[in-house]
Amino acid sequence: MLHAKRKSKINSVGARYRLFLVSLIIYSYYTYTAINNDVIRSIDNRLLNAATSVKYILGNDYHDKVAQEISFSSYQNKADQLSALANDLNIDYLYSMVLIDENVYFTASSYTQDDQNNGKVTQFLDLYPEATPITMAAFLSTAPIFETSTAHRGHSKTVYIPHLAKNGRTYITAADISVDKISNALKTDLYQSMFHFCCVIIILLIVYTLYYYGVRRSLMSDHASGFENHIALEKRLKKSNEHHLQIAIILVNEIDNISRFFWHKNSR
Numbered sequence: 001m002l003h004a005k006r007k008s009k010i011n012s013v014g015a016r017y018r019l020f021l022v023s024l025i026i027y028s029y030y031t032y033t034a035i036n037n038d039v040i041r042s043i044d045n046r047l048l049n050a051a052t053s054v055k056y057i058l059g060n061d062y063h064d065k066v067a068q069e070i071s072f073s074s075y076q077n078k079a080d081q082l083s084a085l086a087n088d089l090n091i092d093y094l095y096s097m098v099l100i101d102e103n104v105y106f107t108a109s110s111y112t113q114d115d116q117n118n119g120k121v122t123q124f125l126d127l128y129p130e131a132t133p134i135t136m137a138a139f140l141s142t143a144p145i146f147e148t149s150t151a152h153r154g155h156s157k158t159v160y161i162p163h164l165a166k167n168g169r170t171y172i173t174a175a176d177i178s179v180d181k182i183s184n185a186l187k188t189d190l191y192q193s194m195f196h197f198c199c200v201i202i203i204l205l206i207v208y209t210l211y212y213y214g215v216r217r218s219l220m221s222d223h224a225s226g227f228e229n230h231i232a233l234e235k236r237l238k239k240s241n242e243h244h245l246q247i248a249i250i251l252v253n254e255i256d257n258i259s260r261f262f263w264h265k266n267s268r
Contacts, residue, residue: 050175052173061166062078062108063171079108079121082095085110091176093176095173099170103128105125107125109126138161139162140170145160155178157179158176160172
């Protein structure tokens with residue numbers, strides 16, 4: 001009966017450990033998902049802030065002059081400012097566009113060093129042939145619209161913010177960030193979550209191992225004398241390859257009192 005209780009205690013420790021481990025895995029998954037959502041939300045907010053800034057860099061009257069043609073020097077000045085801001089915010093592109101006769105045209109755009117090296121710097125009123133239905137819908141929207149697409153600038157996530165110029169023309173300011181940058185941010189977050197999870201698991205295993213063997217040691221010895229008990233004997237018999245033909249068991253009355261009086265070494 002006592003052996004069954006002690007064995008039940010060990011099993012109970014193992015069951016609690018497994019329950020805690022499952023709970024830890026669930027909590028880690030929940031934490032990782034929550035952090036991922038925070039990363040995506042942070043990127044979306046950065047895109048919104050960047051696209052909103054385009055309006056203030058261009059000025060309130062910039063798109064009132066679009067019909068009259070923007071000078072090259074004025075366009076280049078705005079492009080330089082947008083490029084500097086995009087670089088500071090770690091955004092791929094900042095730009096503005098207008099809709100003319102069902103076609104979308106750039107009115108301002110940042111550029112990268114690769115664009116300059118390859119001669120692909122966007123110019124004033126360059127056609128945007130990759131305009132999607134979502135891009136077209138942004139001109140009719142009253143709120144920002146997000147889109148993930150593969151355009152001539154690569155696979156990226158974009159936010160479009162509609163604005164109304166003084167002359168009544170609708171234009172949109174936009175910001176792009178590559179999907180690769182988003183993936184890298186999520187990977188960094190994943191690696192950090194895995195590292196923290198592994199640290200907790202290692203600590204848990206160390207604590208559990210020490211506790212488990214401590215419990216087993218206490219259950220396999222007599223608390224008063226420190227001698228091995230019948231549980232330890234059973235364990236030895238199971239592990240031994242020799243045949244045990246007989247076992248002698250000697251019952252000694254008041255063994256605890258004898259051990260205390262003569263000390264443990266003398267009572268052996």
